[in-house]
Amino acid sequence: MMIPNRSEYLKSLAQSGQKIMGVLPALYPRELLWAFDIHTAEIWDPPGEILHANAHLQTTICPIVKRSLEFILKEPEIINAGYLFPHTCDSLQNLGTQVKDLIGVNVPVYTFYNPKGSFNNTTTKYYREILQNFQTTLETVYEPLNPEKLLSACVLGHKIDSRLMAIQQARMTNHLSLDNSAYFELMRAQEYLLPLDYLNLLGKIDILEQAIEPARARLMVSGILPPSPEVLKFLDELGVSVVADDLLAVSRRIPKFPMDAPLLPLDYLTDRFFILPPCSTRAGDLEERLHHIDKLMQASQAQGILFDIVKFCEPELFDHRLLVKTLRERNIPVLTLETELQAYLSGQDKTRIEAFTELLFDMVSA
Amino acid sequence: MSLRAELKYKIIKDYGAPALMAFQDLKKRKPRPIPEAFGPPLESNKRLKEILSRHYFLARYVPGVKKVAWVTSGAPVELLRAFDFYTIYPENHSALVGARKQGADYCSIAEGSGYSQDLCSYARIDLGHLLSGKTPAGKLPKPDLLFCSNNICQTVLYWYKAIAHELNIPLIHFDAPFVATEQTEADINYMAQQLQDMIPILERVSQRVFYVDVFERILKSSQETSQTWGAILNAMEAQPAPMTIFDAFGHLAPIVSLRGLPVAQDYYNILREEVDTRVAQGIGAISDERYRLIWDNIAIWYKVRFLATFFAERKMNFVTATYTNAWAETTGYLDVTKPWTSMAKTYGRIILNNNLKHRLDLMKKMIKTYSVDGMVMHSTRSCKPYSVGQFDLRKAITADLNLPAVILDADIADERVWSEQQIHTRLEAFCETLEGSKHG
Numbered sequence A: 001m002m003i004p005n006r007s008e009y010l011k012s013l014a015q016s017g018q019k020i021m022g023v024l025p026a027l028y029p030r031e032l033l034w035a036f037d038i039h040t041a042e043i044w045d046p047p048g049e050i051l052h053a054n055a056h057l058q059t060t061i062c063p064i065v066k067r068s069l070e071f072i073l074k075e076p077e078i079i080n081a082g083y084l085f086p087h088t089c090d091s092l093q094n095l096g097t098q099v100k101d102l103i104g105v106n107v108p109v110y111t112f113y114n115p116k117g118s119f120n121n122t123t124t125k126y127y128r129e130i131l132q133n134f135q136t137t138l139e140t141v142y143e144p145l146n147p148e149k150l151l152s153a154c155v156l157g158h159k160i161d162s163r164l165m166a167i168q169q170a171r172m173t174n175h176l177s178l179d180n181s182a183y184f185e186l187m188r189a190q191e192y193l194l195p196l197d198y199l200n201l202l203g204k205i206d207i208l209e210q211a212i213e214p215a216r217a218r219l220m221v222s223g224i225l226p227p228s229p230e231v232l233k234f235l236d237e238l239g240v241s242v243v244a245d246d247l248l249a250v251s252r253r254i255p256k257f258p259m260d261a262p263l264l265p266l267d268y269l270t271d272r273f274f275i276l277p278p279c280s281t282r283a284g285d286l287e288e289r290l291h292h293i294d295k296l297m298q299a300s301q302a303q304g305i306l307f308d309i310v311k312f313c314e315p316e317l318f319d320h321r322l323l324v325k326t327l328r329e330r331n332i333p334v335l336t337l338e339t340e341l342q343a344y345l346s347g348q349d350k351t352r353i354e355a356f357t358e359l360l361f362d363m364v365s366a
Numbered sequence B: 001m002s003l004r005a006e007l008k009y010k011i012i013k014d015y016g017a018p019a020l021m022a023f024q025d026l027k028k029r030k031p032r033p034i035p036e037a038f039g040p041p042l043e044s045n046k047r048l049k050e051i052l053s054r055h056y057f058l059a060r061y062v063p064g065v066k067k068v069a070w071v072t073s074g075a076p077v078e079l080l081r082a083f084d085f086y087t088i089y090p091e092n093h094s095a096l097v098g099a100r101k102q103g104a105d106y107c108s109i110a111e112g113s114g115y116s117q118d119l120c121s122y123a124r125i126d127l128g129h130l131l132s133g134k135t136p137a138g139k140l141p142k143p144d145l146l147f148c149s150n151n152i153c154q155t156v157l158y159w160y161k162a163i164a165h166e167l168n169i170p171l172i173h174f175d176a177p178f179v180a181t182e183q184t185e186a187d188i189n190y191m192a193q194q195l196q197d198m199i200p201i202l203e204r205v206s207q208r209v210f211y212v213d214v215f216e217r218i219l220k221s222s223q224e225t226s227q228t229w230g231a232i233l234n235a236m237e238a239q240p241a242p243m244t245i246f247d248a249f250g251h252l253a254p255i256v257s258l259r260g261l262p263v264a265q266d267y268y269n270i271l272r273e274e275v276d277t278r279v280a281q282g283i284g285a286i287s288d289e290r291y292r293l294i295w296d297n298i299a300i301w302y303k304v305r306f307l308a309t310f311f312a313e314r315k316m317n318f319v320t321a322t323y324t325n326a327w328a329e330t331t332g333y334l335d336v337t338k339p340w341t342s343m344a345k346t347y348g349r350i351i352l353n354n355n356l357k358h359r360l361d362l363m364k365k366m367i368k369t370y371s372v373d374g375m376v377m378h379s380t381r382s383c384k385p386y387s388v389g390q391f392d393l394r395k396a397i398t399a400d401l402n403l404p405a406v407i408l409d410a411d412i413a414d415e416r417v418w419s420e421q422q423i424h425t426r427l428e429a430f431c432e433t434l435e436g437s438k439h440g
């Protein structure tokens, strides 16, 4: 599986004249942007040292926000169509206005509100209006939207969703022969590949007819981003397969169940938003989230769950305590790692992962 | 509703509470001597204490008589008042715990049960209280309902979600879209509709019927109270200012937690009269006010006295704050003839739900109106919506207005975060700059 390198790919796109918008985590109507021929390059954890962002942010702000700001402050040329700040959490909410109103950048800054809490007719109606307003905003910058293009973009998004669901399902049932690192590299490629390129890439992934031999132990992961490549590699070495996830950057952005092919784009995008899995950043119901995790664990026959928590991430930290408590009460092994998105695996974390996987192996052999 | 409980509540309300207040008066310790740096204390302090003690005291007898709601400080409580809920403000309670320097104890309880130390300390204190039953307020009634709005932060939503789960009670959430540029028609209609959608739920939980005239009366009272509070804060434009912002932090409690009730309006009438008299007589909150300051962010509850004294001794008085202003700033939008949309504007546009350009403009205006010489920003570990952006706000304000400013890293209620040495050094340096800038 050959996946292009993120920065080289985006650089060559920008050089070819492609409009590229830098999008911060996590939920936004990508299809609407695609319909304006704007490519969405998501900014989650740009690598490199944090130097300049520290002058703008307190030490107690999560590394995703810090790294994103560090990236923005460099005024990268690949981002030529502006930045989009979806309303994900208090920190990103403020970062959006900080960049727009106080720091200032040489491209436009957009925001997109995602309704919070429980969902009903009032929320649905509102979300559709937000979509409409966002479309109008983009139309004032670009040309009026061609409805055909929006429909095609939704069809493309729908195909990607369907393929991703099939791949996830294959992963859960041992019909995919990708190791942890490769699997999540594939999942994360959607953050920067053009949708058509991504769909082609997904199309090249073999979903096996015959189930393969399951790994020594099976694990589910939860959190914001997939565990770091170092952790994933280490799990591979130990013979542990990550078979399901409840990650904001991955599964929580894929509908819970298949949708009909789109006919009316804005209605489709509205429906899609409301059938995404429960998520801390949308302040989803805790029972529902527990139920969802349960279902995934059962479907994937995962023996334990790894919470990879981004340091200072309030939405996750609040839910985390109750999720862990309930899962432990159900005798499900749980391991929590806290990450600052560092590109190494500490000796302490290594030992904890080893001890945890021993526990999983014991369960398998019991 | 039990008749016995109701009778008991009535007796306690009419006789027990006044008797307790009288007893507390009798057993009151000799008042601490007032340091020379301060002017005469406000007479209204006594009344404030009575009101708050009575509120917490009566709360013990309320279960079985009224339904109890736990509410966030920015939630549109007027709607709840129309159903006669007895309201408790966990944020207010956490501030109380913090002011008594017990924040760390309560936080530790929450942390011991699995909540991260990185979460807002108001939330940790409240969860610590919930898990242990401990409170300096005697006893808090368990809620029948939780009512929150993310117009101050999303944290309250996560926090209340956790309580709702723990206690298995309903949570009503008022979703207030962040004002990234300006409120749209869609935002206003969304909020207005949510408020109306809440009525059947509130009727069910409270077992009471909604009467629009009752609601409008409450709304009007709430509006008047906020306006009076605003007028009290405006009185601090006078030189010398009749109060310090540290006084205002205390006198804020009724507008936060008793808004919409006659007791709050009565109280602010008294306070207003007192501050107006002080202004007329030229009585200042500190004895020799030479420098006037603005405070940004929530109070550092466990250090209020320390900070008040530190600055008063240097002839510096805090005359305005973004925090205290929050309960007066948007009242002008309230319109009893258009209750739903006007509430959407009032509650949706408050400072913490508004963009940083709005905050910058507001702060600049306050600095001018209150003839401010310097700015102290509390960067609190607990509160992302209040703190993220402060570094750049400071930069913009100092550059545009040439105003000395300092940022203090601390926390609202978890005293473990306080670093005496570091804060002292920063404050001394700030005071030197301020003195130099005014006289140099």
Ligand code: SF4
Pocket (backbone or CB within 6 Å): A025, A062, A063, A064, A065, A088, A089, A090, A091, A092, A224, A281, A310, A312, A313, A314, A315, A316
């Ligand atoms: S990691 Fe958490 S706090 Fe940070 S941006 Fe994401 S949701 Fe917000």
Ligand code: SF4
Pocket (backbone or CB within 6 Å): B091, B120, B121, B122, B123, B152, B153, B154, B155, B156, B298, B382, B383, B384, B385, B386, B412
């Ligand atoms: S201190 Fe900040 S984060 Fe905590 S409840 Fe208040 S507004 Fe929310």
